[in-house]
Amino acid sequence: MLFLRPSLVLQGALEMLNVLDLTLPTLTFPDVSLGMKKTPWDLRPLLFKGGAAAQANRLAGLIDAGALGPPVVERLELVQKIHEELQAKLAGGGSKQTVKTEIGDIRVFFRWADASDHPLNLDAIETTYLCWSDYLLHRVRIVKDINEVSAYRLARTVGAILDKVLERAKPILLRTRLTYPPRRKRVLGLQADKQSLSETFEFGHALLDIVDALTLDAIWGPLPLRIRLRTGQEIEKWSGLIAPEKLRCANPQNRSQRSHAKVSKRKRIDYENDRTLRTRSPLVNLRLEAELLLFIGQTGMNFSQALQLKVRQYSYKSTIDGYEVRDYKHRRQGEVLFEIHSDYKEVFDRYLTWRKSIFPRDTEGLLFPFIRRCGPSEDMPKKFFWQLSALCQKLGLSFIPPSRLRNTRVNWLLRRSRDTDLTSQQAQHSKETLVRIYEEPSLQIAMVEVARFWQSNDPALPSPAPGICDGVPVPIIGINPEAAQPDCIRPTGCLWCEHHRDIDSQDYVWSMASMRHLKILALKGFRAPVEGKTDEPPSLVEMAIERLTAKLRWFRQSNELRRGWVVEALARIDEAVYHPYWHYLIVAVEGD
Template identity: 55%
Template sequence: MSFRLQDIETTYLVWTDYLFHRVRTVRNLSEHSAYVTASRLGRYLDQILERRKPILLQSSLRSPPNPKSAIGTGADKQNLEHAFSFGAALLDICRGLDLNALWGPLPVRIHLRTGQTLLEYSMPGRREWPHPLEADSASRKSQERVKAAHHAKHEADRTLKTRYLIVNLRIEAELLVFIAQTGMNLSQAHQLRMDQYSYTSSTDGYQVRSYKQRRNGPVLFEIFSHYREMFEHYLQWRNAVFPNDRDGLLFPLIRRSRHVSTPPTFNKIQAACEKLNLRFIAPQALRKTRVNWLLRRSRDADLTAELDQHTKETLLQVYAEPSLQVAMTEVTRFWHSHDPAIAPPSPGICVGAGPKPLADIPREATTPDCITPAGCLWCEHQRDIDSFDHVWSLCSFRYLKTQEHATVRPKVRLNGVVPPHPAGLAIDRITEKLRFFKNSSEVRLQWVEEGLTRIEEGFFHPDWANRIETYTGA
């Protein structure tokens, strides 16, 4: 096909259709590989043709969604632990680099709550400072004097010329804390400019506005109430370090090679994390952690999307991550609400899965099956509740079994022996339980007496009232 400048767009689109055919029909190319290959070539063509919109958008290829992998039982806990450790280190760096430390002697010693100490020499380059001397140097003493004088001069120059690396370290830390608190994109946060801010109370914190005389400006961002004090301390520090730039960027990183419009790469924070053996968490990962934490705490996707300035669809498709703990909790709540088999049919609670008869269960007693209430009386998983409501339920259940014992007769065996009545065994079992409550304390004795009095008055527990009335025809 033609590769002339006026024909290259058509040629490119036909070629992407060919890739799409391989993905969907021939099936010898993955969707991800096709998209990446076409995207790389498309970027070159966009520059050559000076296009405003990517040429790839005119093709049939689209970026495949990232599949959300399964998350294990400890993944959520590990993610939060790493985020909390990283956040604690950022706070310690911000507090450790106050004005006294910034303009004080070198190296700056930042003490962390973990007991570690971060040394910052404010010297460019990757080598340690003071730099090691050459082992084979003939003029070692002269070299030592030169290096000592150079280092003394560097430390005595207490201006941004020598301290800009330490300044950048705190600004990077403050910027990451700001993103974690507000949920703002890095591309927006690092472009914010200084202003006079006004604070309006909201549900969980403050809405920060640009202060205008006689009126409030639009809401710039929202912060939690505990972050306001830290944010105002940073503003004071920033104005003291940059007294002649009070209308500049809110986070004015000092750069020697990159343009101010380019988002920072957080080289200083990454180097500090490497020294402290911490996992660096990028701004996008911080925002995702914040979103998922809010989503799991609130259980409200609409509220979380509003707080983080997303649509609900973007929140659920891009930011929300599956959680095994949340899924287990939701499944448990669902079955407790919709499946009555989860709750034991008899008075008390069940602490196990499946019926398990006691070792000394009578032969004629009702066998536990998680269906018959009397069967729970001889199940190892049944537990009594230390409350009057449970005692009242036991008294009502025993009354129901007495009615059954009076009306239903067991069949006589061939040898003429009348077997024990299952209802009678249940009555004896419940009586033992009530006797224990009666003899254990004065309070429980009053519970038993009150429960028996209610039964005599025909006031039965709600769990058994309908059954008793149906059985007795009352």
């Protein structure tokens, strides 16, 4: 039997006493406003082994009841530093939604460390993180329950926080084997490109029709509210009620069902007569959804930024194609909040008037104050635009989410202006982010750019012979010394020019056949003026005939379509139907 020294026993007892009597620090985020039923953000569960795996709404009770056991003291410094970094990000204007996501990812990391018995302290956190990254890679390659992008983003989020906690000069993510897969941009054809814009325009028209239908009189009027679209379609909205024909007791058969139907009918009448935000909030939220998407489509603002905009006293300054919207300040101009097109100004002013009537007391609240059961809050709900999404599905329309709406706007601006600096400024992004993330390949733009490239580097000009050139005579490599030299004057010289280009058309084949016929006539009528020089002039004509014959032979042997062109051209020559370019010369040589 082993006996411990009294000093060691006393030291262990004191350590246990310190753990039990430890006063946990405040690890909440008091500056984050949440709804009445929302659980406040708290990092205290990370101090307990198994705390990261518990439900967030039960953690406070579990900690107070001691169900999680004593806190792990060695984690305290690490968790405090993580809390300081997240709090500093919020204080510096960081997105609350981003911090919320980071807290969730940190909890995933701690949950894995608790399950696999890895230490969580400042000295060992780097090794634990690298082991976790290998675990994520194992899930990607072997288990295959997550994809490579999800694993990379999860490790990147946690790694970025640890870099600040550990004050690292280089990202810890670079020490892992996780990599972001290259983004393959899908190339849209002409039809798909037009279809994408067409769907966006149809969706925009539907949003305007919904906004026009949800007036004050319609919202506070009798139910159902009917929304008529310009396409002739119509939708009934019961503002949270079930349509009468879909009720279970629409046709009661016995006394119990009749009694239930009577009570249900009385409650239904009371609900319809209660014309307040309690009963008409679904209709108000539907218009807010439509107005928010119209606003994002016009301004190009990020969804989370638009959602947190406050109502201001707006002033407008006219620009070339729209207005700069500023926060009005007495005797001085405020900062530019956003820019809108001139056609949207009337829609935006009409919305502000409608909002003021719906929320008369909320004069300095959110610009788009969605009504929530758990009370107003600035954090984004899990299900957004669910009413519009369901309505579009019922109408057979494609629902365009804010990200795709903004992406379509950016690409439309880029294609219209072809100016990355201007487009990146409008989209509030750097030029590198615009090209790497937002720009989508377009077949139509590629065709235009290729045509412009060849027009500037290899311009097509009419040549004396059939075909086109750039007006710069350059002999081909290996030209026969006796062949006609290109000079952009004689048609025969074009046949040996480096810049001469054939044309893939029936008219070009007909013109070559006519030129060859003219050369044959010239060869037949040739008479040498001086003896001893009878070979040189005929050789020039013969080489031209051979060159033209070789071109016609290539067209004839390439495919059936071009073969038909050659057969048709030779038939026309036999019938004395010559190409208009050569007709008068041939007729003059023939003497007709």
